[in-house]
Amino acid sequence: MTLKFTKDHEWVRVEGDTATMGISAYAAKQLGDVVFVELPEVGAEFGQGDELAVVESVKAASEVYAPIGGEVTEVNEALEGAPETVNASPDGDGWFAKLTVTNASDLDALMDEAAYKEYCEAL
Amino acid sequence: MAAQDTTKEVGQTELKRTALHGLHTALGAKMVPFAGYDMPVQYSLGVLKEHLHTREKAGLFDVGHMGQCFITAEDGTFATAAAALEALVPASISDMEPGQQRYTQLLNDEGGILDDLMVSRINMTGHDHMIYLVVNAGCKNADFAHLDANLPDGVNLSVKDDTLSLVALQGPKAVDIIATLNSDIAKLVFMTHGEFELSLPDGAIYAHISRSGYTGEDGVEISAKHDDMVRLVGHLLQHDDVEMIGLGARDSLRLEAGLCLYGNDIDTTTSPIEASLIWSVQKHRRSGEGYLGAARVAQDLKVKTRRLVGLKPEGRAPARAHTEIQDAEGNRIGEITSGGFGPSVGGPVAMGYVDVPHNKAGTSVNLIIRGKAQPATVVKLPFVPNRYFRGE
Numbered sequence: 001m002t003l004k005f006t007k008d009h010e011w012v013r014v015e016g017d018t019a020t021m022g023i024s025a026y027a028a029k030q031l032g033d034v035v036f037v038e039l040p041e042v043g044a045e046f047g048q049g050d051e052l053a054v055v056e057s058v059k060a061a062s063e064v065y066a067p068i069g070g071e072v073t074e075v076n077e078a079l080e081g082a083p084e085t086v087n088a089s090p091d092g093d094g095w096f097a098k099l100t101v102t103n104a105s106d107l108d109a110l111m112d113e114a115a116y117k118e119y120c121e122a123l
Numbered sequence: 124m125a126a127q128d129t130t131k132e133v134g135q136t137e138l139k140r141t142a143l144h145g146l147h148t149a150l151g152a153k154m155v156p157f158a159g160y161d162m163p164v165q166y167s168l169g170v171l172k173e174h175l176h177t178r179e180k181a182g183l184f185d186v187g188h189m190g191q192c193f194i195t196a197e198d199g200t201f202a203t204a205a206a207a208l209e210a211l212v213p214a215s216i217s218d219m220e221p222g223q224q225r226y227t228q229l230l231n232d233e234g235g236i237l238d239d240l241m242v243s244r245i246n247m248t249g250h251d252h253m254i255y256l257v258v259n260a261g262c263k264n265a266d267f268a269h270l271d272a273n274l275p276d277g278v279n280l281s282v283k284d285d286t287l288s289l290v291a292l293q294g295p296k297a298v299d300i301i302a303t304l305n306s307d308i309a310k311l312v313f314m315t316h317g318e319f320e321l322s323l324p325d326g327a328i329y330a331h332i333s334r335s336g337y338t339g340e341d342g343v344e345i346s347a348k349h350d351d352m353v354r355l356v357g358h359l360l361q362h363d364d365v366e367m368i369g370l371g372a373r374d375s376l377r378l379e380a381g382l383c384l385y386g387n388d389i390d391t392t393t394s395p396i397e398a399s400l401i402w403s404v405q406k407h408r409r410s411g412e413g414y415l416g417a418a419r420v421a422q423d424l425k426v427k428t429r430r431l432v433g434l435k436p437e438g439r440a441p442a443r444a445h446t447e448i449q450d451a452e453g454n455r456i457g458e459i460t461s462g463g464f465g466p467s468v469g470g471p472v473a474m475g476y477v478d479v480p481h482n483k484a485g486t487s488v489n490l491i492i493r494g495k496a497q498p499a500t501v502v503k504l505p506f507v508p509n510r511y512f513r514g515e
Binding site for chain 2: 033035038052056057058059060080083103
């Protein structure tokens with residue numbers, strides 16, 4: 001499945017009953033060099049829009065929200081030693097966490113790639 | 124994702140611009156409101172690379188938003204002007220030689236810090252009675268009002284923001300580069316200054332240059348008329364080793380260098396002694412008399428309450444300003460005032476106030492980051508050894 005995006009610049013990709021999420025290339029560029037990512041614990045449950053992670057650049061800390069509700073099944077532990085992966089590959093190796101899909105209709109509120117692109121251009 | 128940019132201030136009125144504003148926007152800088160000015164927070168390199176570039180080569184900073192002024196006495200003597208300023212700052216001013224520069228603070232009558240500043244005695248025949256000050260952008264209007272109100276009759280303040288720009292060229296290659304325009308500049312040592320003719324290809328300019336800065340690196344600060352500065356900066360940027368550096372990297376550089384940022388680490392609630400700035404208060408200025416706020420300086424030396432210290436988090440999570448500091452038993456012992464990621468350190472660094480006796484280097488503390496206790500150690504500042512040039 002393709003990526004879906006939130007207005008807060010998270011992306012999510014649902015494959016089967018697992019959702020992988022991270023921050024968009026636009027967000028990574030706006031942040032600048034990522035120096036630290038605080039990831040949630042496996043097993044933690046989040047509602048759509050709950051604060052799930054924190055991403056830090058040299059200058060500032062930013063909250064990252066759950067694009068859909070679910071339980072964390074896996075986190076990208078590689079980011080601990082290599083947070084710069086978020087800049088190098090925001091929607092690939094720089095993913096943050098995998099979630100179960102609690103409510104598939106959460107996806108309806110999100111933008112597809114074309115709509116998100118338009119949204120960013122208007123910012 | 125929600126960004127919290129600490130540089131941004133709310134309530135945008137009409138933002139002022141420095142003489143280099145057009146250059147910043149032409150270079151694609153990300154501009155933010157800062158102390159009433161529209162200032163570059165970063166350029167295309169980004170904060171991390173700008174920081175590292177400054178430590179490796181030479182970074183050029185527009186600090187034209189800072190306040191520049193002169194204090195002169197109507198009797199034409201340095202002694203009268205120095206005595207007047209000395210009544211308002213803890214540093215000794217009367218004994219300054221022409222060409223010397225000192226760091227000090229303006230204090231209120233409770234000994235709280237109104238601003239920190241650089242004081243120079245001009246080194247030019249016929250002008251060495253003049254005192255030149257550089258103060259913080261965010262405080263300058265209040266500083267000028269404070270000076271106006273407190274300088275005695277016969278001692279005058281002359282603000283030069285309308286005519287003078289200010290830049291800093293910092294890094295191990297900075298002096299070599301500026302000295303190509305006048306080789307005498309290389310003879311300056313740290314915290315001295317002079318007036319120099321700079322031979323630019325399209326005509327010479329005159330500049331006031333001090334060997335100082337706020338990055339921990341060797342380098343210079345250059346004051347020149349607005350139009351001359353635009354030409355000088357254009358010329359310096361042709362050099363392969365020179366990059367423009369924004370406020371973001373300026374902040375991470377000064378933090379690694381253990382230097383206070385007014386508004387974060389020092390303000391009217393902190394005294395110079397609490398802020399560990401005792402090195403800037405000469406011994407004979409610690410008696411409790413002789414200047415506004417002197418009693419607080421003496422009192423804080425006697426009754427030790429808290430001190431500004433370096434804090435090195437053990438993990439990778441940066442501890443930002445206002446993070447609570449606890450002892451091993453979970454008692455609150457202080458608060459972070461500046462904190463972030465140190466690109467040259469390669470990890471988080473912070474400064475904050477801790478209650479005495481937890482201020483000793485090597486003390487283990489906990490930083491409460493997003494509700495979790497993260498271990499950290501009190502360390503000696505700076506985090507990165509300073510590289511000031513104090514002579515061969």
